[in-house]
Structure formats: C-alpha cells, structure tokens
Amino acid sequence: MTQFPLHNFAGLTALVLHRSEEPVRRVVERCDRLGIRAIPHTGDLDLGTAEQADMIILDIDTGHDGQLPWDAGRAPVPLIGLIGSESPGRLAWALGQGVDAYLPLSALGNLFSALVIAHETFARKTQRSEQDRDVARQRAxxxxxxxxxxxxxxxxxxxxxxxxxxxxxxxxxxxxxxxxxxxxxxxxxxxxxxx
Amino acid sequence: MTLRLGLIFSTTGSYAALGQGALAGALGAIEALKDTVEIEPSICDPGGDVTRYESMASELLDDGVRHIVGAITSWSRKEMIPVLERKDGLLWYPCPYEGFECNDHVVYLGAAPNHHVVPAIDWIADSGMRSAYLVGSNYVWGWETLRLARDRLQAAGVEIVGERYVPLGSTEHAHVVEEIVATGADCVCNSLIGPSNSTFLRDLMARDPARRGRDGHVVSFNQTEADLDTLGSAADGLLSAGAFFEEDADPALVDAAARFAPNARVSAFLASAYAAVEIFAAAARTAGTDAPRKVFAAASAHPHLTAMGEMRIDPVMRHAALAPRLALAKDGAFRVIDRAPATIPADPYLAHQRQADRPRRPNLKVVT
Structure with a gap:
C-alpha cells in the first residue's frame, strides 16, 4: 500500500522570514487556513527560536548565511524557499542552504504541495544522514x-x-x-x- | 453594462446529465436576473472529451470573455487552469470535488471533502456497519475521495474488504459486483460517475437483491437528482452527501429546472451553477468591471444571498461555505435525513478535521 507523506500540518508552527509586508501577510493567512501558526520574523535568527518552530519559510531573494544560525545545509527544521528573483546567484545560495522545497511567490496557492515536499525531503535527508553515520561508524x-x-x-x-x-x-x-x-x-x- | 459569461459544460457525452443540470442552473439565473443585469452567455459543449476543455476556454478568453462557469469533472477543471492562468480568466466551478486545490483563477462553489466524504463516512461508522467496499472511476475524483474514505473508515474501525477502480465511462464491472457479493460488504462507497455508476448500481441490485432498500448500503459523495432517474429503483437506499438536494429548492430553482433542464430536476449541480451566476453578477456590478481580480475581491468581501441561501466565499482559499446534508434515495427522490444547521467553511486540505473518535462507546445508560 502507498505510504503517504506528512500532509496534515494542523497545530504546527512556521517562522516566516521575509522583509516585505504583503508576501508575509499572504503566507500567514494561507498557513492559518492549513492550521499552521505562522510567525513573521525579521532580522537574524537565533538557534533556540529556529528549533522551536516546525518549519521555516524564507525569502530566497534576501537570505544570507549570516541570517541563519547553522552551517549551510544543516538546518534543524524543513526549509521552504520563496522564489522572487530567479537569478542563478540567489538559487545557488538556496541550494547551498539545502532548501527542501521551493515556491514561487506568484504561486502561493500551491503552498500545501511545497510543505508536503519540504517535510518529506527533510525526513529523507535526516534518514540519509543517519545511514551515512552508520556507514562511517562501520568503516571506523x-x-x-x-x-x-x-x-x-x-x-x-x-x-x-x-x-x-x-x-x-x-x-x-x-x-x-x-x-x-x-x-x-x-x-x-x-x-x-x-x- | 452587459456582462459576458462562458458556460462550458458537457451536455452530451458520458456524463451529459450532470452538465445539463449545471447549464440549466446558469441559464435559469441569467434569465431571472435579466431585469437587473444583462448577461450574454457563450455556451460550449466539449461532449465529455477532456481534451476539448482547454481549447474552448482559450477561444472564449481570446474573444474577450473573462469569466467561465463550467467543468463537471476535476480532470476537465485541471485541463482549463493553465489557460485561465495564462490569459487571466476566472472559472466559477459549481461541482463537488475531492479538495486539495486552491488556484488563484478558480472559485470553488461545490462541496469540499469536509462537506461530503467526512459526514458520509461518519454516518457509516455511526450506523454500526462493520465492513466497506470502495469502488470509483479511475481518475482523481475516485482516487482521492476513496483515499479519504479509506483513512476515515479505518480510523473508525470499519474493515475495508476491497477497493477497485474502473475507467471513466466503462460499464465493465462484473468482477466488482462479484467481489462485493463474495465479501458481503455491509456498505459500498461508490465514487463512480455517469454510465459506470448507473450500470453498476443496476447490476449490483440484480445480483444481490437482498441489499435493496437497506438504508446506506451504497454511499455516494456526489449522487444528485441530475441523473437519479437513470438509476431507477436501484437507487433505493442509496445515501448521498452533498451541499444541496431538491427538497430544499426554492421557486426560482424549480422554475430554472422546469425551463432549462431536460429532466426538470433541481440538483446540487443546478443550484450551484445558479448561485455562481448570481454571485458573479452581483460582484461584477459592485466592482464596476469584469476584471477577474476585482470581481473576486467583491465576491469574497461579504456573504451573498443566493437561491441556495446565504453564501460566503473565503477570500484566501476561494471556496464557498456550505451546509452539508445527508439524503436517502427512495422512489426517484432524495429525502434529507441530516442537515447542518449553518454553513461550514470548506476545508479543502482537511486541515481542521478531527479524526472520527470511534469506535464509539456503546450508548448505554444505567437502569435501576
């Protein structure tokens, strides 16, 4: 039987990292309809705040490593990247951060799909890291x-x-x-x- | 001002009766509103051919039409969405559907899964039935409604004894009927549409007449009066969940059915399409334009009084709040047995549903 990925996010919390009011408002109200408490956050993020959330929805246009309190690719929760500009530099930064799912700002109607993909990708990534650790331990x-x-x-x-x-x-x-x-x-x- | 409105319904082909009902609703509303607003309809019939919806929508939009009431199946709606996005049109979709969609170019006026699957499955669980067989047409409506049904039935402790899908329009289902008889399923959750549905029910009743008339032995999430006549007495005992049934129809809907529906029946398809035109007309007048975004903003700004009652459209999720009903078929008509006291917002992603808290404790009381 098909195993379905996580697809009910009711009761979860999302941090929304975006500087512009309008996209934040739209993300927050759409999260609300999906039962997610979305909290806008501006400025740099501390690890404690990040780890208390179940996911982070962030602006790829303005994101930078210094904003995020972990080494690139080591986010403690799923990351959903909001695409504004499609410049290769911005996409390269997001890829380097290991963003789990991407959503163009013009397609917020598909937020649910991005959440499902992000959580599943993050879960698989975590599982793969554990397997890699097992292999390393075996080699040692x-x-x-x-x-x-x-x-x-x-x-x-x-x-x-x-x-x-x-x-x-x-x-x-x-x-x-x-x-x-x-x-x-x-x-x-x-x-x-x-x- | 004259408003232009595309009406894309398959009034021929395998599910023509549903399209005829919806078209009748839209035409009835246009006729009823003619003294206050002139609406010029452009009627298209894709004939049940899913490949024709996109091209027909495209031609209408190229011709300056910005609003379309149309589509019966989710497949056809999804075919039209890319062209609506590209050419900035707005689809008013008047049918029950399986949820998990929220497109900026669609207004969803039919029942969402929390209006149909959830109350129907809870009724099955409450009725004491212990086993269910799932059968549906082989496309997204069948897949997704039955997935939701399976999850909720299993959570309620109802055993799923079989699950089959048949191609859209197919009448080859002898193996399904035999499996149902062999498994002795208490209940059949039926997400077949069109001729698949009518022939299946008649064959099941002929093969297993003992089921006939037992309340809820077949449950549907979209059976309406639009094609109830084609089922004949095979429908007796069928439980349907929906946002509207004929017994609640006001004179305006009865008149629309009498004038425009070939079978003169009021159904949820007819009522929702009627309401879609009413809301579109009122919103376009308020907005003073037919620009889709402005019309939608006006449509979702406050509730609208329609022939179905007061309807509120969520400005974020773009779905209508509806009052779900459960109805039993008998002698060619539906009798409503349960009716929500007020409208319930659509929950297309089922984010706000509590899992059925069953198996329920027996309803016992202390006798002294």
Whole structure:
C-alpha cells in the first residue's frame, strides 16, 4: 500500500522570514487556513527560536548565511524557499542552504504541495544522514574486526572460523559485526591485562 | 453594462446529465436576473472529451470573455487552469470535488471533502456497519475521495474488504459486483460517475437483491437528482452527501429546472451553477468591471444571498461555505435525513478535521 507523506500540518508552527509586508501577510493567512501558526520574523535568527518552530519559510531573494544560525545545509527544521528573483546567484545560495522545497511567490496557492515536499525531503535527508553515520561508524570499526578475528584465531584454528564465530556472536546479540568486535575486545581486555 | 459569461459544460457525452443540470442552473439565473443585469452567455459543449476543455476556454478568453462557469469533472477543471492562468480568466466551478486545490483563477462553489466524504463516512461508522467496499472511476475524483474514505473508515474501525477502480465511462464491472457479493460488504462507497455508476448500481441490485432498500448500503459523495432517474429503483437506499438536494429548492430553482433542464430536476449541480451566476453578477456590478481580480475581491468581501441561501466565499482559499446534508434515495427522490444547521467553511486540505473518535462507546445508560 502507498505510504503517504506528512500532509496534515494542523497545530504546527512556521517562522516566516521575509522583509516585505504583503508576501508575509499572504503566507500567514494561507498557513492559518492549513492550521499552521505562522510567525513573521525579521532580522537574524537565533538557534533556540529556529528549533522551536516546525518549519521555516524564507525569502530566497534576501537570505544570507549570516541570517541563519547553522552551517549551510544543516538546518534543524524543513526549509521552504520563496522564489522572487530567479537569478542563478540567489538559487545557488538556496541550494547551498539545502532548501527542501521551493515556491514561487506568484504561486502561493500551491503552498500545501511545497510543505508536503519540504517535510518529506527533510525526513529523507535526516534518514540519509543517519545511514551515512552508520556507514562511517562501520568503516571506523574495521580495525576492531581484524583485531577481534586475530584474538579469536587461537581458539578457532583459522581466520575463517574466527570470523564465523564473531558473526555468530553479532547475530546472537543482534548487533553489528563491528559492535560485536568492539565488545569482544573490551571484554577480553581485563584478562589480557591480568594475564 | 452587459456582462459576458462562458458556460462550458458537457451536455452530451458520458456524463451529459450532470452538465445539463449545471447549464440549466446558469441559464435559469441569467434569465431571472435579466431585469437587473444583462448577461450574454457563450455556451460550449466539449461532449465529455477532456481534451476539448482547454481549447474552448482559450477561444472564449481570446474573444474577450473573462469569466467561465463550467467543468463537471476535476480532470476537465485541471485541463482549463493553465489557460485561465495564462490569459487571466476566472472559472466559477459549481461541482463537488475531492479538495486539495486552491488556484488563484478558480472559485470553488461545490462541496469540499469536509462537506461530503467526512459526514458520509461518519454516518457509516455511526450506523454500526462493520465492513466497506470502495469502488470509483479511475481518475482523481475516485482516487482521492476513496483515499479519504479509506483513512476515515479505518480510523473508525470499519474493515475495508476491497477497493477497485474502473475507467471513466466503462460499464465493465462484473468482477466488482462479484467481489462485493463474495465479501458481503455491509456498505459500498461508490465514487463512480455517469454510465459506470448507473450500470453498476443496476447490476449490483440484480445480483444481490437482498441489499435493496437497506438504508446506506451504497454511499455516494456526489449522487444528485441530475441523473437519479437513470438509476431507477436501484437507487433505493442509496445515501448521498452533498451541499444541496431538491427538497430544499426554492421557486426560482424549480422554475430554472422546469425551463432549462431536460429532466426538470433541481440538483446540487443546478443550484450551484445558479448561485455562481448570481454571485458573479452581483460582484461584477459592485466592482464596476469584469476584471477577474476585482470581481473576486467583491465576491469574497461579504456573504451573498443566493437561491441556495446565504453564501460566503473565503477570500484566501476561494471556496464557498456550505451546509452539508445527508439524503436517502427512495422512489426517484432524495429525502434529507441530516442537515447542518449553518454553513461550514470548506476545508479543502482537511486541515481542521478531527479524526472520527470511534469506535464509539456503546450508548448505554444505567437502569435501576
């Protein structure tokens, strides 16, 4: 069955970062109809304020890195970029910030679509970051796997059987091979020190 | 001043009866208003061919028409939107639809999902039915209304025992009827339109006559009097949700139906198209121009008294507030069994709906 993305935003809060009154008014009233509390914000943003919101709707025309309290591409909540000018420089800035969805100011009637896309893109990005961290951690644990295999070899006879033994331990404990290796080395450390 | 108005309805083709009803409403209003405002209609019939709506709208706009009352299906409305955007026209759309749209060149006057799917599904859940089968025409109306129905039914603890879609206009649905009989579904949520709908209901009744007359064994979110006659006695017991039914019609609507509708029936299609013309005419007079933005600003500035009652159009979401009703079909007519006491703003994105808080506790009382 199709899994639907988040499509009900009632009760959520959005910060609206835009200098002009008219676009802010239009975004705020449209958010209101979608059940979203939209709060206009001018000037630079602090991280605490940003993290209390569920999303940020920002003006790409005037946005700059100094305005946002995070490293480019590391926003803590979904970003929806309002496109006024289509200059490549402004779009490059927005892409560098990892804006999750874009909406021309002339098409605010499609705000709902932009919200759905932004939240789904942000969720996938977060999931991908977690996967990347897992991969990095696995790579960092390769040396432990080699050390654990070497530690098991005297009892197992050869490296293939030692690796098989380590896999069995990981399976029984339902942890990764790298975590099993690290655990084995930790457990064996005192006896090595004592012996 | 003379106002020009395009009327694009398929009065021939597979869902002609709905187009005929809506066209009759628009023509009835134009006739009724002739002493106060002259409206020159340009009538187009795409014949149910979705590819013709865009070109017909384009020709009207090129000819200086700025306002169109038209379209029955969402597919045809979506076909016209790009040309309305490009050539600055305004579509007054008088039909129930599935929601999830809010275009700056459309005014939505028909029922939104919180006016039809939500009350109908809540009625099913309240009625104690435990299983439902979903069947719809294979386009956005069927997909989206049945998705909403599925979500809300499941939340209410009603089991979905099957879900099928048939091509728009198709009458090949023997497999659907057999599945319904085999699953013994308490209720069929039916989002078929046109001949698919009429042949399906007749076939279902012939195959499973035990269902006949049981209230709400088939539920529709858009069945109206416009094509009720084509269903015959197969419609008996059908529950429909909508913004208007014939028993609430005032003399103006009855007169419009008698003069302009081939079947002389008042339906939500007829009433909404009638109201669309009334609001358009009043707003254009207030604005002193037919410039779409100014007309819409005047239309949404305050409620308008129409043949359907007082109508307010939300200036942001561009939808009409309507009073939803539930009605049961019997002997070729609908009897309203539940009527909202006041109009309810459209909630096209269902942002403000509480999930049905069911399964409900049994209605028990202490007996001493």
């Amino acid at each position: 644990g390769r040396l432990d796997v080699i050390r654990a295999v070497l530690a098991l070899m005297p009892d197992c006879g050869d490296e293939a059987l030692a690796l098989k033994q380590l896999r069995a331990m990981a399976m029984v404990e339902q942890i990764s091979l790298e975590d099993a290796a690290a655990r084995l080395l930790t457990e064996r450390q005192p006896s090595r020190m004592g012996g």
